[in-house]
Amino acid sequence: MSQRTQRTVETVVGMEVHVQLKTRTKLFCSCETRFGDVPNSHVCPVCLGMPGVLPVMNREAYRLAVMTALALGCRLAPRTKWDRKHYYYPDLPKNYQISQYDMPLAEHGQLEIETPGGGRKTIRILRVHLEEDAGKLTHPEGDGNSSEVDLNRTGTPLMEIVSQPDLRSVDEVRAYCTGLRQLVTYLGVSEANMQMGHMRFEPNINLHVTEDGRTFATPIVELKNLNSFRAVERAVAFEERRQLDEWDERRVTLEEAGKTTRGWNDDTGETFVQREKEEAHDYRYFPEPDLVVVEPEAAWVDGLRAGLPELPLAKKDRFVRDFGLSEYDAGVLTATAEIAEYYETVVAATDLPKPAANWVTQGLMREVHERGIEINSAGDFPVVPQRLAELVRAVEGGGISKQAGDRVLKGMIETGRAPAEIIEAEGLAQTSDTAELEKWIKDAIAANPGPAADYRAGKKKALGRIMGHIMKSSRGKANPRVVTEMLEKRLAE
Amino acid sequence: MADLPDLTATEMLAALERGETTSRQLVAASLERIDALDGRVRAFLSTRGDDALAEAEAVDRRRAAGEAVGPLAGIPVAVKDNLCTADGAPTTCASRMLADFRAPYDAAVVSALRDAGAVIVGKTNLDEFAMGSSTENSAFEPTRNPWDLDRVPGGSSGGSAAAVAARMVPLALGSDTGGSIRQPASLCGVVGLKPTYGRVSRYGLVAFASSLDQIGPLARTAEDAALLLQTVAGHDPRDATSVDRAVPDYAAAVREADVAGLKVGVPREFFGRGLDAEVERLVRAAVQAYEDAGATVSEVSLPHSAYAVEAYYLVATAEASSNLARYDGAHYGHRSADHQDMIDMYCRSRAEGFGPEVKRRIMLGTFALSSGYYDAYYLKALKVRRLIKQDFDAAFARVDCIMGPACPTAAFRLGEKTDDPLSMYLLDIYTTSANLATIPGVSVPCGFTPGGLPVGLQIMSDVFTEHRLLALASVLQRTTDAHRRLPPLLGDGDGGKGATP
Numbered sequence: 001m002s003q004r005t006q007r008t009v010e011t012v013v014g015m016e017v018h019v020q021l022k023t024r025t026k027l028f029c030s031c032e033t034r035f036g037d038v039p040n041s042h043v044c045p046v047c048l049g050m051p052g053v054l055p056v057m058n059r060e061a062y063r064l065a066v067m068t069a070l071a072l073g074c075r076l077a078p079r080t081k082w083d084r085k086h087y088y089y090p091d092l093p094k095n096y097q098i099s100q101y102d103m104p105l106a107e108h109g110q111l112e113i114e115t116p117g118g119g120r121k122t123i124r125i126l127r128v129h130l131e132e133d134a135g136k137l138t139h140p141e142g143d144g145n146s147s148e149v150d151l152n153r154t155g156t157p158l159m160e161i162v163s164q165p166d167l168r169s170v171d172e173v174r175a176y177c178t179g180l181r182q183l184v185t186y187l188g189v190s191e192a193n194m195q196m197g198h199m200r201f202e203p204n205i206n207l208h209v210t211e212d213g214r215t216f217a218t219p220i221v222e223l224k225n226l227n228s229f230r231a232v233e234r235a236v237a238f239e240e241r242r243q244l245d246e247w248d249e250r251r252v253t254l255e256e257a258g259k260t261t262r263g264w265n266d267d268t269g270e271t272f273v274q275r276e277k278e279e280a281h282d283y284r285y286f287p288e289p290d291l292v293v294v295e296p297e298a299a300w301v302d303g304l305r306a307g308l309p310e311l312p313l314a315k316k317d318r319f320v321r322d323f324g325l326s327e328y329d330a331g332v333l334t335a336t337a338e339i340a341e342y343y344e345t346v347v348a349a350t351d352l353p354k355p356a357a358n359w360v361t362q363g364l365m366r367e368v369h370e371r372g373i374e375i376n377s378a379g380d381f382p383v384v385p386q387r388l389a390e391l392v393r394a395v396e397g398g399g400i401s402k403q404a405g406d407r408v409l410k411g412m413i414e415t416g417r418a419p420a421e422i423i424e425a426e427g428l429a430q431t432s433d434t435a436e437l438e439k440w441i442k443d444a445i446a447a448n449p450g451p452a453a454d455y456r457a458g459k460k461k462a463l464g465r466i467m468g469h470i471m472k473s474s475r476g477k478a479n480p481r482v483v484t485e486m487l488e489k490r491l492a493e
Numbered sequence: 494m495a496d497l498p499d500l501t502a503t504e505m506l507a508a509l510e511r512g513e514t515t516s517r518q519l520v521a522a523s524l525e526r527i528d529a530l531d532g533r534v535r536a537f538l539s540t541r542g543d544d545a546l547a548e549a550e551a552v553d554r555r556r557a558a559g560e561a562v563g564p565l566a567g568i569p570v571a572v573k574d575n576l577c578t579a580d581g582a583p584t585t586c587a588s589r590m591l592a593d594f595r596a597p598y599d600a601a602v603v604s605a606l607r608d609a610g611a612v613i614v615g616k617t618n619l620d621e622f623a624m625g626s627s628t629e630n631s632a633f634e635p636t637r638n639p640w641d642l643d644r645v646p647g648g649s650s651g652g653s654a655a656a657v658a659a660r661m662v663p664l665a666l667g668s669d670t671g672g673s674i675r676q677p678a679s680l681c682g683v684v685g686l687k688p689t690y691g692r693v694s695r696y697g698l699v700a701f702a703s704s705l706d707q708i709g710p711l712a713r714t715a716e717d718a719a720l721l722l723q724t725v726a727g728h729d730p731r732d733a734t735s736v737d738r739a740v741p742d743y744a745a746a747v748r749e750a751d752v753a754g755l756k757v758g759v760p761r762e763f764f765g766r767g768l769d770a771e772v773e774r775l776v777r778a779a780v781q782a783y784e785d786a787g788a789t790v791s792e793v794s795l796p797h798s799a800y801a802v803e804a805y806y807l808v809a810t811a812e813a814s815s816n817l818a819r820y821d822g823a824h825y826g827h828r829s830a831d832h833q834d835m836i837d838m839y840c841r842s843r844a845e846g847f848g849p850e851v852k853r854r855i856m857l858g859t860f861a862l863s864s865g866y867y868d869a870y871y872l873k874a875l876k877v878r879r880l881i882k883q884d885f886d887a888a889f890a891r892v893d894c895i896m897g898p899a900c901p902t903a904a905f906r907l908g909e910k911t912d913d914p915l916s917m918y919l920l921d922i923y924t925t926s927a928n929l930a931t932i933p934g935v936s937v938p939c940g941f942t943p944g945g946l947p948v949g950l951q952i953m954s955d956v957f958t959e960h961r962l963l964a965l966a967s968v969l970q971r972t973t974d975a976h977r978r979l980p981p982l983l984g985d986g987d988g989g990k991g992a993t994p
Contacts, residue, residue, distance in 0.1 A: 049819045050597075051584070052600060056731060286815065
């Protein structure tokens with residue numbers, strides 16, 4: 001018992017993340033990067049690894065990787081080269097993968113993440129490099145003796161981003177993964193579609209167990225090929241528990257056992273020991289002689305750096321600072337570059353940042369989520385930001401009520417019409433016509449004798465019930481400010 | 494006019510221009526000579542009889558119609574069988590592994606030949622995957638030296654060299670990783686040039702050692718070699734290592750060849766132990782001929798050339814072990830009929846598909862790249878490679894070219910060295926340096942041994958100075974008649990000794 005009371009356990013995680021880059025063609029040939037088509041329909045002699053053919057680097061893939069490296073604040077290698085990584089597997093037709101071993105295109109960067117308590121933490125990035133993807137093997141059911149190979153994916157450009165082991169909890173791991181996804185989508189370097197496997201995560205995890213002042217490191221486990229945030233969280237959480245149990249049972253340290261590889265079974269929610277690939281122990285890396293050393297020109301790099309967009313957290317901070325938004329709203333409005341751009345367009349057209357934020361995060365987001373679409377400024381999105389700005393102005397300027405505004409927004413999404421048209425057609429413009437208002441007030445008091453009596457008895461809150469009735473019967477046309485004044489006067493009589 | 498196949502390509506083109514012959518006649522004569530002699534020489538692994546004739550006729554029609562034709566229009570050529578051709582002919586690399594492989598693409602040089610109007614009559618034998626120095630490592634059959642059928646033609650481009658020497662074709666393409674064009678050229682008495690690395694696209698050349706492989710011409714004259722190199726040299730976006738640099742007018746360089754003021758370096762390391770005395774005598778006489786013609790000759794030193802063979806056999810085998818990993822029976826090529834599982838399929842397919850020399854080199858290279866040995870072997874070899882390059886840089890700061898033997902001996906007998914791979918590797922002693930240093934080199938016939946075997950002079954110069962090598966080779970050819978001699982196979986039946994027509 002006494003040994004447990006002195007114990008602290010720290011989780012230590014470093015991430016290797018593969019991001020599929022958004023290029024039209026593969027990394028070393030001109031085949032299209034398209035998936036879901038007929039197997040082996042996007043292949044050529046180069047990605048099939050036929051005799052005598054040669055790889056040629058896709059400059060666009062290199063550009064996208066360099067952009068990412070710059071956004072991560074990495075030091076760009078003045079010279080970067082390609083290496084061959086050897087292993088025999090039918091999804092790898094050359095039996096070597098073209099990757100980058102000892103001269104990655106960039107090193108030593110960082111990604112700032114948001115920690116659960118609302119703070120920030122800097123996670124160091126060890127390296128960023130490019131490599132080609134392998135194909136896909138499928139094993140037809142009921143046939144233990146054969147496999148089918150689809151090489152459409154072979155040669156697809158992957159960017160591998162490796163972090164230092166700076167993550168200390170499942171929450172931090174999640175924040176890192178989502179932060180990275182947000183970054184690559186902001187940069188437009190990847191579609192980062194999780195369902196399509198555009199991002200694959202490989203956490204390296206172990207525990208630092210301190211008992212009576214002595215710290216032990218448990219063996220490092222590399223979890224292979226997790227392709228959803230949820231799988232990463234569950235797998236890391238499972239490993240935390242498993243490694244602690246194993247430590248209690250066997251007390252094997254990192255020095256004794258080194259590093260092992262485990263897979264993740266999403267159905268059972270457990271990790272399992274994975275059989276290593278053939279010859280996994282010696283990839284026999286050596287410089288790829290078919291490709292030349294890449295030396296990025298300074299002016300080209302400067303141009304890319306200058307063209308980097310504002311990054312997510314910087315944008316969020318600016319929204320809080322310049323627009324007076326809450327951390328929460330700023331986070332929602334910077335979730336994607338599209339939402340942020342949309343919001344800023346509305347702000348620019350209204351100069352009403354807070355009401356604009358409310359209309360985007362509440363009305364608009366709710367409506368579009370219900371319809372399964374995403375906010376963006378593209379032409380096919382039903383509410384262009386300029387139209388939403390018109391609506392915000394109408395409500396804030398007192399032209400229509402908030403309630404009427406909600407109806408107008410629904411109408412805008414459904415019909416694509418301008419707010420003014422809908423207000424006109426549905427007669428939603430607020431009225432201050434005293435005669436009309438008097439009638440609504442009289443009816444409302446008659447219909448709510450209880451609240452009216454309560455108000456007169458000093459319960460000021462009771463006014464809300466009567467106001468609600470008026471807004472309803474006027475279908476939002478009654479100007480609330482004018483009505484309140486008149487109602488208070490009438491009840492005081 | 495001489496028999497059609499005895500013409501050089503330049504003479505053939507002139508005859509075609511004058512209307513004295515047709516491409517069909519040239520190609521038919523080439524095929525006839527192959528028919529007549531190749532049962533004994535075995536230079537070709539496949540020929541394209543009817544297809545080649547049809548192409549020749551098409552060229553003749555265009556010429557007759559006054560249409561523009563390419564610079565090699567109608568000329569029969571041969572290509573080494575490690576160059577991919579999409580014309581339905583197999584590309585075997587003289588290996589069981591690719592015995593039935595038909596490439597769906599033309600190598601860049603093959604496309605260039607077709608664009609120039611050349612007619613590919615067949616594909617020539619080689620050491621399996623170009624690994625060897627005698628063409629005895631062909632999985633199908635050894636090629637014989639036309640000067641003495643009991644002897645090897647050298648290798649690995651032995652088929653191309655023998656085909657040109659036996660005047661089956663005036664032009665052939667070979668590939669040179671450590672001497673595989675220059676050494677057989679020397680042993681067969683023809684001109685063979687290895688260009689600067691990057692001068693000729695490697696796209697479609699089945700890779701042996703990617704950082705060393707270059708494709709180059711074999712011909713009877715420097716003039717013809719210039720014609721062929723002109724056709725295949727130049728930048729190709731499909732080969733990242735091909736260099737985007739203007740290609741000089743090689744024919745003009747040959748026409749204007751002059752040695753006045755030329756500084757020739759003779760490396761003392763190239764005249765040491767193991768060099769056959771007769772070869773040395775002929776090579777020194779050739780150097781003397783340049784001096785007589787006005788060149789200045791001085792001794793130079795290439796101190797690290799002593800390690801060239803060792804460095805070469807590490808770099809080349811390391812790259813080969815990687816390049817040949819793809820031949821596993823999974824996607825194409827030989828697959829063992831009998832296997833238990835995937836790994837067993839890999840093992841058996843490779844065991845059955847590769848010959849002993851290829852296996853030896855794959856094992857050597859795999860070892861050299863293995864973790865724990867990489868630094869001591871592969872990395873060290875790369876350092877030696879840099880030192881060798883520096884040796885040449887230093888030499889070329891003083892001299893315009895380097896002259897020496899291409900091979901320590903004249904052609905040896907079949908089987909003489911097959912049991913001793915190391916003695917075979919040492920035949921590359923004078924040629925591997927140029928590949929390691931990426932510089933061009935040419936072997937030009939400089940005479941015959943008393944036994945009637947040809948010997949080649951090797952000339953090397955700085956990167957992208959192939960025009961100089963061709964010019965210098967042509968100068969020697971003006972002073973000797975070595976290239977005009979007929980091999981006994983074609984001669985007047987003097988029983989195997991060299992004969993003059």
